[in-house]
Structures are given as structure tokens and as C-alpha cells.
Amino acid sequence: MGDWTEVADGVHHKRYNPLDVSIVVIEGEFGVLAVDTRSSPREADELIADISARFDKPIRWVVNTHAHYDHTFGNQRFGPFGLDVDVYGHRNIRRHFAQFEAPRLAAARRDPSREPGGQDWSEVTLTPPTHEVAERTTLNIGDRKVDLIPLRPGHTDTDLVLLVRDANTWVLGDIIEESGPPMYGSGSFPLGWPGVLEQLLEQMRPGDRMIPGHGQVVDRSFVVRQTAQLKLVADGIRDAHARGLSPDEALWERDDWPFPVDGVFWAFDRGLRQLDAPTEAR
Ligand SMILES: [Zn+2]
Numbered sequence: 012m013g014d015w016t017e018v019a020d021g022v023h024h025k026r027y028n029p030l031d032v033s034i035v036v037i038e039g040e041f042g043v044l045a046v047d048t049r050s051s052p053r054e055a056d057e058l059i060a061d062i063s064a065r066f067d068k069p070i071r072w073v074v075n076t077h078a079h080y081d082h083t084f085g086n087q088r089f090g091p092f093g094l095d096v097d098v099y100g101h102r103n104i105r106r107h108f109a110q111f112e113a114p115r116l117a118a119a120r121r122d123p124s125r126e127p128g129g130q131d132w133s134e135v136t137l138t139p140p141t142h143e144v145a146e147r148t149t150l151n152i153g154d155r156k157v158d159l160i161p162l163r164p165g166h167t168d169t170d171l172v173l174l175v176r177d178a179n180t181w182v183l184g185d186i187i188e189e190s191g192p193p194m195y196g197s198g199s200f201p202l203g204w205p206g207v208l209e210q211l212l213e214q215m216r217p218g219d220r221m222i223p224g225h226g227q228v229v230d231r232s233f234v235v236r237q238t239a240q241l242k243l244v245a246d247g248i249r250d251a252h253a254r255g256l257s258p259d260e261a262l263w264e265r266d267d268w269p270f271p272v273d274g275v276f277w278a279f280d281r282g283l284r285q286l287d288a289p290t291e292a293r
Contacts, residue, residue: 055085076184189226
């Protein structure tokens with residue numbers, strides 16, 4: 012949908028359907044860095060063709076913002092059996108794939124009706140990053156520097172944000188969403204999520220641009236608001252746990268949740284389990 016938008020000098024954003032997923036291209040002197048790879052090898056092929064048509068430099072680096080399928084299932088086209096460029100991602104992606112994405116892929120292959128979106132996963136080979144990021148790392152892409160910052164568990168336990176220092180631009184993945192509510196999906200950590208954002212907010216300045224995993228570019232004040240909403244849910248989970256309430260009981264006590272109730276239900280379901288058995292529900 013739409014075309015490339017130059018969000019900041021040499022930082023380009025394009026929103027792709029299905030799922031309105033953000034792809035970001037950062038231009039270096041002799042090559043470009045692409046952020047995320049879409050939902051399938053076919054979608055990745057389309058992406059590679061798109062990048063080649065728009066930019067006159069080769070793709071030299073790829074970074075995954077987290078493990079979810081709409082951000083990584085195109086990885087194989089970029090990795091050792093594809094373009095063979097360096098693919099960076101949080102060090103937990105390999106484990107997350109084994110725990111969540113591999114079983115989901117296997118189940119969808121046995122029974123395609125389990126994925127109502129009609130996913131085109133027949134050709135997918137799960138391809139973890141070739142470079143696992145365990146701590147804040149600076150990537151030199153020719154004449155500019157991009158910081159890769161792996162985060163503590165929040166939207167997933169594989170979240171990683173990018174900071175393009177000379178452009179005051181952040182690429183956030185799904186720890187912030189603009190076109191829909193934040194997703195408490197597979198492997199989410201609803202209790203820790205707001206704290207992760209609060210820490211990042213200390214480094215974000217007014218005037219910085221933030222590219223969410225889904226939706227249009229936002230500013231720091233948007234991140235402040237969504238962090239407060241995520242905190243409201245996290246506080247609700249702790250309160251429900253202290254009072255011994257089930258997710259349903261807690262949810263029906265109020266009608267002003269900041270996000271649609273079905274999503275908040277999954278947050279409560281996961282959060283309450285994590286409070287009951289902190290080491291088992293990971
Ligand atoms: Zn996600």
C-alpha cells in the first residue's frame with residue numbers, strides 16, 4: 012500500500028499489506044539496510060524487487076525487529092540460501108522460533124484452516140538471524156551508524172529496536188503499534204512491556220521520529236500515551252492476581268480498557284500465568 016516515504020534523510024518507510032506491516036530501508040554509502048522481511052518467501056521476493064527498483068544500491072544488511080512471522084518468514088530469501096547478506100536479530104529469536112513459530116507452522120501445514128488469514132507458508136523455511144544480538148551494538152553501514160538495541164521481554168522476548176543516530180529516527184517493531192492496538196500475541200510479556208518502553212523513553216527526545224511495526228510514523232508523545240495504556244493493563248493484571256480474580260472476572264469489572272477486550276483478555280491470561288509461575292510461562 013502506498014509508496015516509500017522518506018521519513019528522515021536516507022530513512023525510508025513503506026507499509027505493506029497484508030497486515031500493514033512496516034518495512035524500513037536505511038541508506039548507507041554503498042548499500043542499504045532493510046528492516047524486517049514480511050510473511051513468506053513470496054512476499055520477500057516482492058520486497059526485494061521493490062527495493063531494487065527504488066534504490067540503486069544493493070541490500071547489504073537485514074535486521075529483524077522480533078520473531079513474529081510477519082517480520083521474519085521472508086528471512087530465507089536474505090540469509091545464506093538467498094542473497095546471503097548479514098541478518099541481525101535478538102539472540103532469543105532461535106529459541107522463540109522453536110517454541111512458538113515452528114509448532115504454529117507445523118500445525119498450519121497439517122490443517123491450513125487453522126490460519127484464517129490464508130497464510131502462504133508452504134515454502135517457508137524458518138531462518139534465524141545469522142548474527143545474534145545480545146547487547147547494544149553499533150552497525151556501521153558505510154558512512155553512518157545504526158544502533159541495534161535488544162530489549163528485555165515485552166511484546167515478545169525477541170524485541171530489538173534500531174536507532175539511526177544521524178537521523179534521530181527509531182525503528183520500534185511491535186513494541187508500539189499505530190494502525191491497530193498493541194498485540195499481546197505468542198510469547199508476550201504484558202507485565203514487563205511498559206517498563207521496557209519507560210526505559211527507552213528516557214533516551215527518546217522530543218522531535219525524534221518513531222516508526223512502529225504497523226502504521227504511520229509517530230512521535231515521542233504517542234509513545235508516552237501508549238506506554239501509559241500498556242501500564243494500565245499491567246496494573247490491572249497485578250490487581251486481579253492480588254484479589255484472586257480470573258481474566259473474565261477482572262475484565263468485566265470495567266468497560267474503559269484502552270484496547271479491545273479480546274486482546275486484553277490474552278494479556279490477562281498470560282500475565283496471570285506469569286505471576287503464578289514466573290519461570291514456567293515463558
Ligand atoms: Zn509482533
